[in-house]
Amino acid sequence: MADVFMHTYHRLPVIFVKGEGAWLTDTAGKRYLDFTAGIAVNCLGHGYPPLVKALSEQAAKLIHTCNYYQSDAAAAFAEKLVAACSGAGMRRVFLGNSGAEANEGACKIARKYSFKKYGSGRHRIVTLKGSFHGRTITTLAATGQDQFHRNFGPFTEGFLYLPPGDVEALDRALDPASVCGFMFEPVQGESGILPQDEAYMKTAARLCAGRDILLIADEIQTGVGRTGTFLACEGCGIQPDIVTLAKGLAGGIPVGAVLAGEKAGEVFETGDHGSTFGGNALAAAAGLVVLETVTAPAFLAEIRRKGEKILGTLRSWNHPKIGDIRGRGLMIGVDLSVDAWPVLEAALAGTPGLLALSAGQKTLRFLPPYIIGDAEIDQGLELLRNCL
Ligand SMILES: *Cc1c(COP(=O)(O)O)cnc(C)c1O
Numbered sequence: 001m002a003d004v005f006m007h008t009y010h011r012l013p014v015i016f017v018k019g020e021g022a023w024l025t026d027t028a029g030k031r032y033l034d035f036t037a038g039i040a041v042n043c044l045g046h047g048y049p050p051l052v053k054a055l056s057e058q059a060a061k062l063i064h065t066c067n068y069y070q071s072d073a074a075a076a077f078a079e080k081l082v083a084a085c086s087g088a089g090m091r092r093v094f095l096g097n098s099g100a101e102a103n104e105g106a107c108k109i110a111r112k113y114s115f116k117k118y119g120s121g122r123h124r125i126v127t128l129k130g131s132f133h134g135r136t137i138t139t140l141a142a143t144g145q146d147q148f149h150r151n152f153g154p155f156t157e158g159f160l161y162l163p164p165g166d167v168e169a170l171d172r173a174l175d176p177a178s179v180c181g182f183m184f185e186p187v188q189g190e191s192g193i194l195p196q197d198e199a200y201m202k203t204a205a206r207l208c209a210g211r212d213i214l215l216i217a218d219e220i221q222t223g224v225g226r227t228g229t230f231l232a233c234e235g236c237g238i239q240p241d242i243v244t245l246a247k248g249l250a251g252g253i254p255v256g257a258v259l260a261g262e263k264a265g266e267v268f269e270t271g272d273h274g275s276t277f278g279g280n281a282l283a284a285a286a287g288l289v290v291l292e293t294v295t296a297p298a299f300l301a302e303i304r305r306k307g308e309k310i311l312g313t314l315r316s317w318n319h320p321k322i323g324d325i326r327g328r329g330l331m332i333g334v335d336l337s338v339d340a341w342p343v344l345e346a347a348l349a350g351t352p353g354l355l356a357l358s359a360g361q362k363t364l365r366f367l368p369p370y371i372i373g374d375a376e377i378d379q380g381l382e383l384l385r386n387c388l
Pocket of ligand 1 (some may be wrong): 097100132133135185188221247
């Protein structure tokens with residue numbers, strides 16, 4: 001293990017050298033079934049042939065031009081992405097490299113929209129407790145968890161955190177004199193796969209629309225088919241003003257996107273924002289393969305079916321160490337009566353190994369690649385049962 005990295009991650013004792021489909025191989029040749037997809041990133045699994053082909057061909061043709069020029073790959077990707085999000089009302093896109101960068105862009109759009117229309121003082125952005133919006137100083141400030149607000153202050157001002165689901169608190173907090181945006185995850189990912197109540201989201205959308213506050217859906221983990229519709233918002237019948245995407249968007253190549261609809265699509269003007277790498281030709285070529293694959297209705301139906309299969313199997317066990325089981329599509333949380341970390345370590349140590357994630361101390365989180373097969377699902381769940 002290389003010991004020159006900063007100690008930012010609680011890393012498990014394994015070094016991977018190769019991936020194929022839903023499987024990874026380590027330096028000793030041992031195989032691991034992947035229920036993490038690199039935290040919802042490798043959504044088409046490892047070594048997906050059309051993705052490998054598109055990347056190889058694009059790398060040989062053109063990897064990058066700065067954003068003062070358009071590449072044919074970026075143009076095709078951006079058009080397809082806006083079309084995929086048009087059902088949720090999206091009209092324009094800005095491409096960056098990560099989720100945090102996308103959320104930074106969303107905050108800038110919300111603030112400028114309000115500043116231009118109403119002048120200063122209306123800069124607040126309301127977010128939810130338990131949320132996760134990124135690791136930059138501003139997106140940490142947006143993240144409604146105290147544990148992230150140590151050591152790095154002073155943070156960007158103007159964020160306010162509400163308990164999810166509390167309509168009265170929301171009604172009070174969405175003050176049109178001081179608030180320009182409300183940012184939320186349709187399903188909170190990092191804090192335990194916690195779906196927002198649908199009626200609550202609809203109320204939030206109505207309140208925001210009535211007060212000209214921009215509704216920002218952070219779909220960085222829930223988007224790109226993860227919950228069984230291309231955007232989770234679509235599944236809940238919500239039309240946000242801004243949507244942010246990253247993680248699965250290019251199947252493992254870094255790309256992030258902030259999309260905006262009618263209201264906010266023209267807010268950014270020349271010189272307002274930029275990103276050197278954002279949406280370069282290589283990332284766009286990868287993103288195009290993901291979009292071509294994941295937007296197909298039959299493919300999305302399979303994500304929903306596989307998710308239901310996992311939920312159904314877990315529930316059928318009536319396992320004494322398993323509490324609540326919940327999820328949308330292939331985004332699944334399993335509450336345990338014991339700590340999740342030792343279970344993950346045991347799963348890794350098994351033969352074959354199983355890779356899964358935690359979300360909070362006692363919740364297991366499964367984000368398998370969409371291409372996982374039924375037999376692999378059964379095998380992975382059986383490996384999990386042995387560890388429990
Ligand atoms: C992962 C994640 C982010 C941050 O994305 P990065 O690419 O790590 O910057 C933001 N919001 C949500 C909901 C996420 O899951």
